Amino acid sequence: MVNCCGLVSEKNEPVPLKSISVELQVQDHVASVRSCLQYVNEEERPLEAVFVFPLPADAAVCHFSARIGEQEIRAELQDRQSARDQYDDAVSSGQQAFLLEESEESSDVFRLSVGCLSPGQNASITIVYIIELSVQADHALRFCLPAVLNPRYTPPQNSGASALTTHQIQVNLSSGHRFEKDVELFLYYENSHQPSAAVEAAASAAQSGSLMGNPALMISLYPEFPADVMSSLASQGEFIFVVDRSGSMDCKMHHGNDAQMRIESARDTLLLLLKSLPMGCYFNIYGFGSHFESFFPSSVVYSEDTMEEALKRVKSMSADLGGTEILQPLKHIYSQPCYPDHPRQLFIFTDGEVWNTKEVLDLVKSHVYSHRCFSFGIGEGASTALITGMAREGSGHAQFITGTDRMQPKVMQSLRFALQPAVDNISVDWTVPEGVTVDMLSPPINTLFQGQRALIYAQIKGQSSGQTEGAVTMKYRLNDQPVTNQLQFTLKPTEDTGLTIHRLAARSVIRSLELEERAGRADAENIRRRIVELSVQAGVSSVHTAFIGVNKDSKQTVKGPLLQRRVPVPLCLNPRTLSGRLFQSLGAKCEKALPPLVNFAILSTTKSPEFCDLREQAEPQKDPLLQLVSLQKASGCWELNASLAAVFGKTEDEVTNQKAVDGSVWATVLALIWLYAFKSDQQDEWQFVAMKAASWIRSQKPNGLSQCVCDGNVLLGCQVTEDMLGI
Structure with missing residues (x-):
């Protein structure tokens, strides 16, 4: 089955979404978002359509209305089943009706049902929600308007003292904008740390x-x-890296020509993580999809041997494990005993969503006192409910890698969080x-x-x-x-x-x-009643309530059978599982379903299907930084050889003339000089690699170190001091 983006029929024919306009109002650390979606029924028959769309996790939907011609229908928030019953009764009697409800599996997915649109009729739907803005590494507050909703993977056996400050923001997207990535706005405040x-x-x-x-x-x-405090780092811990290996990880990180595949970026990131761990800690790596695999039966002590064994397996990791099921690997991890004096730190990487988000979050929360959870959403479609929820329930930190963001600096920032006092x-x-x-x-x-x-x-x-x-x-x-x-x-x-x-x-x-x-x-029924009562009283959505609007003033009812349409969602297809002919057929259908871009308001966008570029690419040139990092030993030192010399653009003979210190000390000094001189803009990626190297050099207590640094600067054409190197 093909999954495209927008309102489409069971025959994959589009219901035109003419435009989306978004108005954003920011008050201190929260935002109020008004989104208007304009549809038209271009069929010759009356229409019922269903639109599934993403909202940020923990967004509170507080208004839903529809305008048909001059008639505005303001929806009421009611008990979910009562609202569904009213909607079904209205549609069956030919009345126009609208139903907005939250997914039972995940709080960041909503379902909008539009009933009884007459042929040629326009409907303008307004949804208002409020949300807390997330804080970025540079202290900015981030608002994100999601571009896509990735497919929800469902296994075969399941159905699936300061006053408020108000800012008005206006952004006009250029004509022809395809909305291929999230729209992001960043706000900066003075005295951001002031309560x-x-x-x-x-x-x-x-x-x-x-x-x-x-x-x-x-x-x-x-x-x-x-x-x-920032410079105080722990040297112990159990680090478990859980990596999504579902088929969608064979998608590109972004739409640029130089974009890596997501699984490739994950491999590079694991290389950096493995080289950055402190000696004597414990670690393990899991891959998950429809099933899961672990590198070791249980976490092992970090050493040169275990690091090298893990790196060999990382190099062969592929996006070959099918769907996205994270619950079982988490259960397996939590069933393993923790190591005394080695706090468990869980790093989870995924580019999609799971069908049982709330069950996953409950499991993470039940183990909050035995671990911390750091989560990473890869690509525009990663579930905010899953990513932010796991970090919140696991007392960790969430990061999203979108657009041209590099995964490595964000992951290394979280590793610093894991090693720092909290x-x-x-x-x-x-x-x-x-x-x-x-x-x-x-x-x-x-x-x-x-x-x-x-x-x-x-x-x-x-x-x-x-x-x-x-x-x-x-x-x-x-x-x-x-x-x-x-x-x-x-x-x-x-x-x-x-x-x-x-x-x-x-x-x-x-x-x-x-x-x-x-x-x-035991009092679950009473809790449910309290949820419904509070949801209706406050006018905000919940899993047990829904917004229902019925056009009772319409002078005429819609006659005849309704066309029923269900929205599919973007699908990233794996060429290993589809024949070329089938893939071309599906791609042609999705292109046909792309709605037109009509007009703009504050933010005007239209959705387009997201496909992976599956054409064969030439093997990219290896990043010199990753080449250097891959050569480092677990202890922190480098060995003097031709591979290291090649990173510096030298021959092996050119780098072996220094006689003042041991060869490994000389090699490690050269590596540090090269990092500080040529890769200073990526220091957040190699900071732990350099700290291990400096610590190893100090432990060797070498003579002639100052001369060694001078010689290294001459050889590499740099001016880096011993103080800069931390040795």
């Missing part, structure tokens, strides 16, 4: 005492890590006037790493007779040292904020309740 607090007024019509009927408070905590023992205390109380709405925060920020939601109850100021004291430990931040805030709420804070707070509570329900609590 902030914002109070939002209650909803005027809400019942006092309810979540919406009292002021809500949002606290931003973004700890700053001093330089001495913020823990986090507590929040409130100082408020008599008669006022503050109730926490967010779940407890266990850990924060450098570059991570937490938004904490709370509810303010009661009234003060006089004072209008409150304070929050946040305490935590960093590198075993206590840190205290106190922040003043006004109890006088900010008006006209669109209830953004309240709705994100409600979303946080709903997610916690959904987790309790999935844990199999």
